[in-house]
Amino acid sequence: MNTENLIALLVAAPLLGAAVLLCGGRRLDRVGHWLGTLLAAVSFVIGLVLFTDMLGKGTEERSLHQHLFSWIPVEGFQADVAFQLDQLSMTFVLLISGVGTLIHLYSIGYMEHDERRRRFFGYLNLFLAAMLLLVLADNYLLLYVGWEGVGLASYLLIGFWQHKPSAATAAKKAFLVNRVGDMGLSIAIMLMFTTFGTFAFKPVLEATAETSEGKLTAIGLMLLLAACGKSAQVPLQSWLGDAMEGPTPVSALIHAATMVTAGVYLIVRSGAIFNGAPDAQLAVTVVGAVTLLFGAIVGCAKDDIKKALAGSTMSQIGYMILAAGLGPIGYVFAIMHLVTHGFFKAGLFLGAGSVMHGMNDEVDMRKYGGLRKYMPVTFVTFGLGYLAIIGFPGLSGFFSKDKIIEAAFAKGGTEGWILGSVALLGAAITAYYMTRVMLLTFFGEKRWEPDAQGNAPHPHESPKSMTIPMILLAVGSVFAGGFFSIGDRFMHWLEPVTHHDHGDSPLSAATVTGATMVVLVIGVSLAWAQYGRRPVPSVAPRGSLVTRAARRDLLQDDFNHVVLVRGGEHLTRSLVYVDHTLVDGVVNGTAASVGGLSGRLRKLQNGYARSYAVSMFGGAAVLIVATLLMRAV
Amino acid sequence: MNPVNYLYLAALLFAIGATGVLIRRNAIVVFMCIELMLNACNLAFVAFSRLHGNLDGQIIAFFTMVVAAAEVVVGLAIIVSLFRSRHSASVDDASLMKL
Numbered sequence: 001m002n003t004e005n006l007i008a009l010l011v012a013a014p015l016l017g018a019a020v021l022l023c024g025g026r027r028l029d030r031v032g033h034w035l036g037t038l039l040a041a042v043s044f045v046i047g048l049v050l051f052t053d054m055l056g057k058g059t060e061e062r063s064l065h066q067h068l069f070s071w072i073p074v075e076g077f078q079a080d081v082a083f084q085l086d087q088l089s090m091t092f093v094l095l096i097s098g099v100g101t102l103i104h105l106y107s108i109g110y111m112e113h114d115e116r117r118r119r120f121f122g123y124l125n126l127f128l129a130a131m132l133l134l135v136l137a138d139n140y141l142l143l144y145v146g147w148e149g150v151g152l153a154s155y156l157l158i159g160f161w162q163h164k165p166s167a168a169t170a171a172k173k174a175f176l177v178n179r180v181g182d183m184g185l186s187i188a189i190m191l192m193f194t195t196f197g198t199f200a201f202k203p204v205l206e207a208t209a210e211t212s213e214g215k216l217t218a219i220g221l222m223l224l225l226a227a228c229g230k231s232a233q234v235p236l237q238s239w240l241g242d243a244m245e246g247p248t249p250v251s252a253l254i255h256a257a258t259m260v261t262a263g264v265y266l267i268v269r270s271g272a273i274f275n276g277a278p279d280a281q282l283a284v285t286v287v288g289a290v291t292l293l294f295g296a297i298v299g300c301a302k303d304d305i306k307k308a309l310a311g312s313t314m315s316q317i318g319y320m321i322l323a324a325g326l327g328p329i330g331y332v333f334a335i336m337h338l339v340t341h342g343f344f345k346a347g348l349f350l351g352a353g354s355v356m357h358g359m360n361d362e363v364d365m366r367k368y369g370g371l372r373k374y375m376p377v378t379f380v381t382f383g384l385g386y387l388a389i390i391g392f393p394g395l396s397g398f399f400s401k402d403k404i405i406e407a408a409f410a411k412g413g414t415e416g417w418i419l420g421s422v423a424l425l426g427a428a429i430t431a432y433y434m435t436r437v438m439l440l441t442f443f444g445e446k447r448w449e450p451d452a453q454g455n456a457p458h459p460h461e462s463p464k465s466m467t468i469p470m471i472l473l474a475v476g477s478v479f480a481g482g483f484f485s486i487g488d489r490f491m492h493w494l495e496p497v498t499h500h501d502h503g504d505s506p507l508s509a510a511t512v513t514g515a516t517m518v519v520l521v522i523g524v525s526l527a528w529a530q531y532g533r534r535p536v537p538s539v540a541p542r543g544s545l546v547t548r549a550a551r552r553d554l555l556q557d558d559f560n561h562v563v564l565v566r567g568g569e570h571l572t573r574s575l576v577y578v579d580h581t582l583v584d585g586v587v588n589g590t591a592a593s594v595g596g597l598s599g600r601l602r603k604l605q606n607g608y609a610r611s612y613a614v615s616m617f618g619g620a621a622v623l624i625v626a627t628l629l630m631r632a633v
Numbered sequence: 634m635n636p637v638n639y640l641y642l643a644a645l646l647f648a649i650g651a652t653g654v655l656i657r658r659n660a661i662v663v664f665m666c667i668e669l670m671l672n673a674c675n676l677a678f679v680a681f682s683r684l685h686g687n688l689d690g691q692i693i694a695f696f697t698m699v700v701a702a703a704e705v706v707v708g709l710a711i712i713v714s715l716f717r718s719r720h721s722a723s724v725d726d727a728s729l730m731k732l
Contacts, residue, residue: 606728607728607729608724608725608728609663609724609725609727609728610654610655610656610724610725613654613655614655617651617655
């Protein structure tokens with residue numbers, strides 16, 4: 001059997017699930033969640049089949065291509081629905097369908113008491129289909145379809161509990177901010193079409209060598225804008241924190257492991273464009289570095305466990321974007337960190353969901369404390385995820401993050417030193433805020449309080465359908481990094497697609513690892529000194545100016561409000577003023593003068609035949625005089 | 634006699650007719666004044682015919698008479714029906730077009 005023909009099935013299985021679940025109605029309520037999970041698993045199994053098939057082939061033949069049909073066949077404009085499965089897409093397919101299946105499984109338990117569970121699974125399947133379409137598309141236009149599809153699924157799932165006004169607002173906010181980024185992608189696609197005459201990956205990326213740097217820079221910056229929107233990078237980062245209003249499995253799947261990494265995929269996939277545009281690359285690294293610190297600082301101040309993790313997600317994606325901006329030195333590590341992050345961050349979110357599940361949906365970490373005795377499985381899996389993200393030696397994050405820091409130094413020059421130091425600093429802050437989350441949640445005294453209805457929480461371990469995915473993700477968090485790094489396996493796997501360049505590092509790998517360990521210890525011990533040794537107040541202290549700013553997401557919303565919302569209001573108001581005075585003035589003035597003139601002319605129509613006769617004689621006389629005068633001249 | 638004098642006479646008749654149209658109220662009189670103007674024109678045509686030595690003006694004079702005859706028929710009919718409906722032959726009374 002020809003394995004190419006299986007590629008479409010990867011997308012078709014979850015799409016079918018979405019269609020059946022969303023159109024099927026209430027009679028599917030009892031089996032809907034199993035159907036959704038089954039179809040996600042089907043996608044994963046097909047992915048595995050294709051993966052083993054790919055491993056059996058030589059490096060040159062690994063890129064598969066499936067042409068489904070011509071979408072818009074017009075003279076000079078060829079849009080195809082065609083899939084391309086190479087090593088990069090394969091990595092994403094396995095991550096998305098694998099983590100996706102686990103999270104489907106987890107959601108069965110997590111959403112058990114929600115009467116709209118079938119719909120939830122329909123949306124999750126829709127998301128999987130769109131995300132797989134995004135990474136499997138062989139051209140930018142089809143990628144755009146998937147890009148919008150995941151945006152839609154994200155919107156629907158953030159606002160899943162739409163009876164809460166905060167969730168509905170958060171969904172709208174995510175949608176609007178993403179729209180700004182999507183504008184960037186559509187402009188980039190238009191630029192590609194005018195520059196290259198096509199938007200299929202292969203011809204576009206091959207043609208970059210003969211294209212002027214200016215055009216590549218323009219395309220690159222627009223792609224970066226798109227990536228900023230989808231991956232919650234500064235300046236379009238404000239939606240991610242609010243997106244935590246959605247159910248926790250959604251935060252784990254969409255807003256930690258997969259969708260938010262679409263921006264990294266886009267940049268790595270468009271590597272050839274960025275390689276030809278150093279200015280755009282610099283912008284990418286700057287965005288990555290700024291977001292890395294921004295997210296980490298926000299993560300330090302949040303007391304809401306999911307928002308702290310959201311800050312962390314932003315920061316870790318900042319690492320990936322930074323690596324992707326480094327060019328061939330960093331592409332492989334960006335993707336490697338993306339995969340390991342997919343494991344440990346999804347695991348952390350699922351752990352957070354498990355904690356909330358046992359604590360009456362309380363999200364304030366200051367009201368947790370001492371949970372390790374009550375939720376042993378959650379504690380161990382969350383703990384392993386924690387060790388992985390801070391880069392504890394031997395776990396996943398250690399390998400992937402360390403490589404990014406190394407690659408940042410290897411960029412060379414002052415730029416390399418600055419980026420490397422920022423990445424190191426980020427590692428210290430990561431260690432600090434993750435230790436804080438860990439200590440507040442699982443260690444220390446019990447700080448639980450009855451909720452508004454007077455129900456005291458009874459922390460308990462979650463059901464098996466929730467713990468099994470957590471255990472599997474924890475296994476991934478522990479071993480994935482090592483598995484990828486032994487013999488540079490991951491690098492050799494991706495190299496044919498992304499190419500790799502070792503760069504010229506001023507520091508040896510051992511020095512970088514040593515420095516990472518030092519900042520790790522500093523971060524952890526600072527957090528221990530603050531939250532481990534002393535009891536933690538269950539009401540947040542006022543905090544310093546920086547803390548307060550970080551609690552408000554470093555004033556991002558205030559900034560947006562003052563600059564964009566107020567600015568927009570002023571602009572529209574002044575435009576309305578111009579419309580009312582100038583445009584309406586001209587129109588109304590014309591009408592009024594015509595009206596006044598006709599009022600005066602009306603008096604000539606007095607109804608007397610003789611006065612009409614006078615005007616007739618007068619007119620005739622004027623005509624005669626005029627004729628005579630013309631003759632005379 | 635100098636044919637130009639006929640032109641002066643025609644101009645005089647036309648002026649009298651025009652003045653009558655403008656200042657008289659009685660529809661019949663106004664109508665007669667219109668006829669006077671038409672005949673002044675006829676006189677001018679015939680005089681020009683004589684001056685220029687061809688028959689064009691006389692032919693047009695015949696046309697004018699035919700048209701004037703038709704116009705009299707229609708015009709008198711209008712005046713009669715106007716009189717029947719309003720019991721007045723004053724042109725000022727027929728001012729329905731006034732706003």
